[in-house]
Amino acid sequence: MMASPFDLIYAVISRIPPGRVATYGQVALLAGLGRSARRVGQALRVLPEGSAVPWHRVINARGEISPRGGMGWEEGYQRHLLEEEGVEFKDGRRVDLERFLWDGEERAPRRRKRAR
DNA sequence: TTTATGGCTGTCA
């Protein structure tokens, strides 16, 4: 088994708690890649299917699912996965980053109603 | 070595 240069990226993404999302740029920064947000996207692109990496929690800076140029069928799948975790979309395409963007710490996502 | 290519991002029209 050989380590890929993307392993670091995968490690960071794996730390994203459920119900939260992170942007490519954010992941790149946390992984020490600086502005290489594209490397993150590429890492996810080559990500093997059986991986435990929650790739669906990574979205672009606009809070949308990144269009990958092909057919957008996976975008719908990604959106579905996020909705299952409690992430809400506006207009069915945008995520409320103010509320669901991962701040780098482990913490449950804010709920609309006071849960306490 | 150089070129081409991105699951990006920020700025401007």
Place this chain on the structure above:
DNA sequence: ATGACAGCCATAA
């Protein structure tokens, strides 16, 4: 709001 452009930088050929 959307669309076009230019930086950015590792990987592949």
